[in-house]
Amino acid sequence: MKSTAFYYSLGRPFSPIYGLAMRLREKMYARGVFKSYSLSVPVISVGNLTMGGAGKTPVVCYLARKLKRAGYSPAVVSRGYGGKANGKVNIVSDGTTLKLSADMAGDEPRMLAELLEDIPVLTGIVRRFPAQRAIEMGANVLLLDDGFQHMAINRDINLALFNTDWLAGNSRVFPGGDLREPVAALRRASRFVMTGMREDNRERAERFADLLHSKFPEIPLSFLEYGPSSSVAIEQGTGRLVESSCSLKEKSWYAFAGIAQPQSFYKSLEECGVAIAGFQGFADHQVYTKEILDQLNREADKSGAAGLVTTEKDLVKLAAVAESTTLPLLALRMEVRESGDFLNNILKELQCSSS
Template identity: 55%
Template sequence: MNRNFYQTLGRPLSPLYSFAMRLREQFYANGVFASHTFDVPVISIGNLTLGGTGKTPLVQHTARLLLANGFRPAVISRGYGGSTKERINIVSDGGRPLLDAGYVGDEPRMLAETLPGVPVLTGIVRRLPAEKAVEMGADVLLLDDGFQHLAIRRDLDLALFNADTLAGNSRVFPGGDLREPVRALYRAHAFVLTGADEGNIERAVRFKHLLENKFPGRPVFFSGSRPAGLVRQVKDGRRMPAQASELAGRRCFAFCGIARPEGFQKNLQQLAVQPADFKALPDHHAYKEQAVRQLVQAAEKAGADCLLCTEKDLVKLRGLALPLPLYGVLMQSAPESSLDKLILERVGGKNRRLPQ
């Protein structure tokens, strides 16, 4: 049974869920539910739709942008998929990763590994790790997947859409792809269409105009996402830079546990990699011993001589003894320079502890 089938079954429940989300939004707007304000700027990077929209690469880009301009950002995440129940988890103190992916979730661990100098903290009640980050010296807070997290007020609220899927079927969960009704987008300060390329640009431009007409005064930006390179993960968990030429003539078994596996397949095409076989796993897939054994068996059946996955999957495979070389694809977000300008303007305007 495919996703459309389940959405058809869930369609009668969509109005009920939609009403609940609208009521929740009103409770925050009217002060029934508390919303905390920080003295430092808060940037939220999130989305209205279910599934992947390229949030993590944009979080990485924004953190590096702020670092390069003298700020001290920290990333705050819920830590989806991690086993921890602690209220505050310091995944990285800015110096090095401290907690593993199984404990805090794959995306926070990946951010901790790829953002040296940037603290990464998680917690279900995100106000608490946010307060801790400020105590640690952060002067900008980045909320990863924060659009629905209304308990923290933000100075810049970015709502992302994937240029391939846009708003999906425009129905609210469980009958569709939306986490909230479309009217929730009035909370956004700007929109970002990610993953735009030659194959989807015409439709994405039409969607851009639709957003501009329906939500006037809110700019719409494009952000490309491209493979930034390859790494090979060795048995002790270290990553070694690798060249795409290393995969020339090899039979790779490709796999991923992300929301949009078709996006990873597109990345492989950009790298001119033709995998011997491809396996799509559930988002935030936990690589237990049996699951890894099944992957290896599938690779061997396909006659593969190496494994290839996303960077997000790579962090969960550290320390596992694999009989085949393991490679990962690094991704890089490339937004319009005007989005960078907006981010720096909002941060500079609010920040009460400007960089020295």
């Protein structure tokens, strides 16, 4: 955090320039100078305004499953950040078979493909191409992962997420702060979603929600909570994530995470009653090697931990080197728990856009 604050202080003089560039980009799309494409099926975008994680992937997963149960045929479209696959269309999963590793697909698309066994997941830098392929594969609704700044595809529902631990960060535009765009860009949202609600952050989240309502009174807001569902491990031979019979509460564990806010994972473990013998945070989208895993094993041994625990997003990237671990290696599986009428509102908005 201190190093981030230092770099942001250096970048602060350039924030107005970057903010102006983002406003001009938005106007170019609004005026048709940059083309926006409309697709033949409804599009739900799940994105955020901040640089850090806001819980987009769990929300995409939650919506995909609920839409499937409601009778839709959803597909997920992502840019595939960090993945080596560079085709116009990269099929991570066709809804039946996993086709790309985390190394090729990117950690988040691979994780979604693991979690959504009967829902296609596709990537591509120019997202209208995988979006069109998903429609050809039978999708009748698309979930655009991390799509708030991706204005080249028109969307019917535009969700702007805020993590209740992080909110708007330092409220300055990059490179002087955590915002990808100026705050005024939030007027593009059709709904605000506060993710990761807990008792210890509820009051702060509600104050921020009041602030959003005062600035954007026409945009509704929903709250979503996260909670643990199980622990998972890498299945030998397939590299897939499967539920583990090992309980995280019975022993102490050495924890690590390579996500936007590693401390949020630490908090999640504490709330689950997991004894943490040690903790190491990595940069978001960390690439794991055998050497890194060996070092983690050594640190865990020193701490007296019974094994290693991490996030699902990290675990999918460890499949290629997991056999070298000398200790059990698990991930805590988290799921969205709805509070209020979030899903019902989404389904109503979707029906309206389809009519």
